[in-house]
Amino acid sequence: MSAIQHFLLVFDHRSNELIEQRSFGQDIHEATKRYGEMEQQYENCHAIDIVLVGSDSIETVKITHANYFTGESMKLVQNALSEFSR
Template structure:
């Protein structure tokens, strides 16, 4: 049986050198809505070029950490403890 796709909304701060937001969604519409809201939020920021907002689909956060490792390189491990514990 195939695993369900999980969507991960990631907001990376270039100034901080780490993720400043991560959210997990199993509902595609909710994920897209949250992505659009985050894009609008950071697009309207005076520091627009200092953030990257991405929505990634995968079977687990571990897969995202492997495929998009540059977002997690210097991340605070505590930030992901809750997310990893939920799996």
């Protein structure tokens, strides 16, 4: 079994994009410290989700929390389609 890694995700619903993705490895103290800082920074902004996730890998997080990564993917697809249709 892999050791739990800690990942911080900050998602902006206004722009539908992940504005921060950070890995802390196994350092839960640094991860929770940064999580608290982000919560304070965005305390009055209800369009921002701040999520601290423990998982075996970022690949697993991208599956379990796909809604935070889909917006980025959709933007890339839309950009590619608009380039193709020119």
